[in-house]
Amino acid sequence: MKLLEERIRKDGVIKPGNVLKVDSFLNHQMDVELFDAMGAEFKRLFAENPINKILTIEASGIGIACVVAQHFHVPVVFAKKSQSINLDGESYITKVESFTHKRTYDVIVSKKYLNPEDHILIIDDFLANGCAVNGLIDLIRSAGATVEGVGIAIEKGFQEGGRLIREKGIHVESLAIVESMNDETGEIVFRS
Amino acid sequence: MKLLEERIRKDGVIKPGNVLKVDSFLNHQMDVELFDAMGAEFKRLFAENPINKILTIEASGIGIACVVAQHFHVPVVFAKKSQSINLDGESYITKVESFTHKRTYDVIVSKKYLNPEDHILIIDDFLANGCAVNGLIDLIRSAGATVEGVGIAIEKGFQEGGRLIREKGIHVESLAIVESMNDETGEIVFRS
Numbered sequence: 534m535k536l537l538e539e540r541i542r543k544d545g546v547i548k549p550g551n552v553l554k555v556d557s558f559l560n561h562q563m564d565v566e567l568f569d570a571m572g573a574e575f576k577r578l579f580a581e582n583p584i585n586k587i588l589t590i591e592a593s594g595i596g597i598a599c600v601v602a603q604h605f606h607v608p609v610v611f612a613k614k615s616q617s618i619n620l621d622g623e624s625y626i627t628k629v630e631s632f633t634h635k636r637t638y639d640v641i642v643s644k645k646y647l648n649p650e651d652h653i654l655i656i657d658d659f660l661a662n663g664c665a666v667n668g669l670i671d672l673i674r675s676a677g678a679t680v681e682g683v684g685i686a687i688e689k690g691f692q693e694g695g696r697l698i699r700e701k702g703i704h705v706e707s708l709a710i711v712e713s714m715n716d717e718t719g720e721i722v723f724r725s
Numbered sequence: 726m727k728l729l730e731e732r733i734r735k736d737g738v739i740k741p742g743n744v745l746k747v748d749s750f751l752n753h754q755m756d757v758e759l760f761d762a763m764g765a766e767f768k769r770l771f772a773e774n775p776i777n778k779i780l781t782i783e784a785s786g787i788g789i790a791c792v793v794a795q796h797f798h799v800p801v802v803f804a805k806k807s808q809s810i811n812l813d814g815e816s817y818i819t820k821v822e823s824f825t826h827k828r829t830y831d832v833i834v835s836k837k838y839l840n841p842e843d844h845i846l847i848i849d850d851f852l853a854n855g856c857a858v859n860g861l862i863d864l865i866r867s868a869g870a871t872v873e874g875v876g877i878a879i880e881k882g883f884q885e886g887g888r889l890i891r892e893k894g895i896h897v898e899s900l901a902i903v904e905s906m907n908d909e910t911g912e913i914v915f916r917s
Binding site for chain 2: 563566568598600608613
């Protein structure tokens with residue numbers, strides 16, 4: 534998606550260790566008009582899929598998912614990290630490793646909000662090693678629901694998450710796929 | 726707001742200890758079409774305010790804030806709970822007590838995204854004792870920015886947060902104010 538690639542070139546900051554900071558528009562400050570354009574594009578890309586629910590994970594997936602969901606006219610469910618005492622104990626649970634935070638955490642969804650009849654689109658801001666998305670796929674399959682696809686804002690194409698999920702036969706669409714980036718020159722190459 | 730009050734009566738669950746569970750439509754599963762109607766109502770209520778940014782707090786405020794922001798054509802910034810190693814160290818920080826999780830945590834916003842020129846609307850799902858909103862007001866004032874108002878989905882009118890914030894002269898609008906609720910009868914009374 535040209536608009537997102539241009540925005541990454543303009544406002545993204547490449548840091549050592551293959552870190553791409555996009556917190557000025559994607560995951561700390563959020564440009565909801567960009568999210569709206571992303572929603573229209575996801576709707577086009579998943580037009581054939583009978584999606585009735587969007588699943589994301591807190592915190593940075595929630596904003597994108599809610600704006601995208603308006604294009605599909607479906608509710609959003611967000612998976613929570615770590616147990617909250619406000620939940621009933623009636624939850625699907627999986628474990629996800631976070632490289633950003635260097636720890637493993639529990640990811641949970643109430644059983645009330647994932648059902649066997651659900652056809653689910655997963656939405657998240659980043660796909661790198663795929664841990665978060667694989668955790669969400671686990672939760673969906675625990676409920677006997679159907680994964681219709683995965684919609685990602687930015688995929689790090691040089692990490693294996695996207696390839697491994699596509700090899701499982703899952704329909705993955707990333708609006709910008711970074712092939713390589715260089716924190717010294719600031720150069721960034723997108724997959725065409 | 727009639728639509729929200731009716732939805733709370735229909736789908737809210739009152740639990741002992743003055744807990745109102747609205748996780749089927751507000752803060753776990755999220756009805757984005759309801760959020761859109763809430764956004765239109767906040768736009769009407771804050772029509773006179775020169776708002777250029779919305780501030781919320783992770784996680785359950787983010788979805789509402791992003792859909793509401795589309796009505797104001799402004800970006801959203803969400804305050805993060807606890808330090809993330811992806812932040813630069815250049816952040817405004819305050820402490821917030823959580824009664825739900827029975828602990829105190831740091832709440833932070835990058836200094837890049839709060840500036841003295843900003844006129845900010847705070848959006849959150851719940852207002853009870855006011856700890857989260859007061860933390861966000863602290864962050865805004867640390868930046869020298871202006872608090873234009875506070876927009877809340879559900880206020881627990883029998884707790885003191887809303888009163889104390891209004892007494893500071895801040896414009897608070899809650900779309901539904903619960904005056905009292907009874908977990909045995911299921912009765913709920915809204916402030917008219």
